[in-house]
Amino acid sequence: MAKVAIVGATGKVGQYAALSISRIPYVNEVQLYGRPGSESVLDGVARDLIDSFAATGTDSHVSWSCNIEDLKGSDIIVLTAGVARKPDQSRLDLAVENAKIVADFSQKIGRIAPDSFLMMVTNPVDIMTHVALKYSGKKPNEVFGLGTHLDSMRLKSAIASFFQVHVSEVHTRIIGEHGDSMVPLWSATTIGGIQISNLPSFAQVPIDDIMQQVKSSGQKIIASKGATVWGPGEAIATLIRTILGNENRILTVSAYIKAEVHNIGDVCIGVPARINRSGVYPVPIRIEPLEVRNFQNSVEKIRGITREIFSVLENGE
Numbered sequence: 001m002a003k004v005a006i007v008g009a010t011g012k013v014g015q016y017a018a019l020s021i022s023r024i025p026y027v028n029e030v031q032l033y034g035r036p037g038s039e040s041v042l043d044g045v046a047r048d049l050i051d052s053f054a055a056t057g058t059d060s061h062v063s064w065s066c067n068i069e070d071l072k073g074s075d076i077i078v079l080t081a082g083v084a085r086k087p088d089q090s091r092l093d094l095a096v097e098n099a100k101i102v103a104d105f106s107q108k109i110g111r112i113a114p115d116s117f118l119m120m121v122t123n124p125v126d127i128m129t130h131v132a133l134k135y136s137g138k139k140p141n142e143v144f145g146l147g148t149h150l151d152s153m154r155l156k157s158a159i160a161s162f163f164q165v166h167v168s169e170v171h172t173r174i175i176g177e178h179g180d181s182m183v184p185l186w187s188a189t190t191i192g193g194i195q196i197s198n199l200p201s202f203a204q205v206p207i208d209d210i211m212q213q214v215k216s217s218g219q220k221i222i223a224s225k226g227a228t229v230w231g232p233g234e235a236i237a238t239l240i241r242t243i244l245g246n247e248n249r250i251l252t253v254s255a256y257i258k259a260e261v262h263n264i265g266d267v268c269i270g271v272p273a274r275i276n277r278s279g280v281y282p283v284p285i286r287i288e289p290l291e292v293r294n295f296q297n298s299v300e301k302i303r304g305i306t307r308e309i310f311s312v313l314e315n316g317e
């Protein structure tokens with residue numbers, strides 16, 4: 001059984017993640033962490049969560065704290081703390097402000113919970129995952145981010161809807177940045193086990209429209225209801241269940257790569273990774289030449305901004 005802590009638990013994503021995580025059978029403690037001053041909100045979130053357990057039969061202990069030392073003993077810490085973008089902002093606009101928050105928490109988490117996994121949700125998530133890796137002092141397989149797994153879910157829904165098939169019949173993934181330079185892998189997309197380009201109707205798929213829909217999904221939801229919550233909240237729970245259940249599923253997460261994708265590396269970015277109780281392991285893959293070029297561009301973009309952010313953190317602005 002495991003303790004999962006959420007840092008940023010008073011926020012929109014943190015609160016829904018608490019609910020989705022509490023329903024994972026391997027979790028026996030959900031800890032809600034918030035900044036000093038957020039005691040009353042945390043208490044309310046905990047009580048509301050516990051009320052739901054009677055309906056779902058969930059048997060989990062809920063605790064809350066504003067004392068960072070209480071993260072000790074966590075098996076997984078989910079970091080959702082930080083600012084969220086406004087509809088007219090890019091996720092990258094949040095990089096400097098959130099990097100300072102993430103670096104500070106990661107340093108503390110590295111000391112207080114050296115054996116925990118650290119899952120990054122705060123945006124821009126690929127860069128924040130690298131900040132967390134560096135400042136926590138944890139191993140690369142212990143630090144990962146919710147990146148293009150969410151985009152892959154969105155693409156999967158769009159393809160299922162176009163072909164009018166159940167989502168479980170669609171396998172696809174998006175790699176690269178959780179942002180504009182994301183790369184759909186059509187070469188790794190199947191419907192009912194058939195490679196998508198072998199289906200005659202593939203010629204009618206409005207690929208550009210679908211990718212535009214996937215890329216703008218977060219921004220559209222933020223513009224209309226203020227935040228994306230249920231998509232990311234469920235994705236967070238899937239990743240945690242995969243680790244705690246030692247499931248060895250291959251999911252696309254932001255992880256540190258060295259050379260797994262055509263020798264491109266030294267960056268944290270969305271890649272397929274085998275995930276189990278020992279951590280997150282990027283899978284060596286070979287993809288089509290155009291996909292390699294697009295992935296290389298995405299990596300260069302994220303690696304460049306990550307370096308700038310490291311320099312800001314080290315030298316100040």
Ligand SMILES: NC(=O)c1ccc[n+]([C@@H]2O[C@H](COP(=O)([O-])OP(=O)(O)OC[C@H]3O[C@@H](n4cnc5c(N)ncnc54)[C@H](O)[C@@H]3O)[C@@H](O)[C@H]2O)c1
Pocket residue numbers: 007008009010011012013014034035080081082083084085094098101120121122123124125146147150178227228229232
């Ligand atoms: N990776 C993804 O797929 C994904 C999905 C959704 C949201 N996000 C990101 O998650 C983050 C949270 O989103 P949200 O909608 O829950 O936002 P929110 O504003 O509702 O919550 C933010 C949380 O961070 C805390 N926080 C803010 N500034 C802080 C600081 N300086 N120090 C400590 N804690 C601080 C707040 O107290 C709150 O708990 C954002 O960066 C957002 O972009 C990422």
Ligand SMILES: O=C(O)C[C@H](O)C(=O)O
Pocket residue numbers: 085091123150217218219222228232
């Ligand atoms: O779009 C955002 O800012 C939130 C998140 O990254 C998402 O894709 O839902």
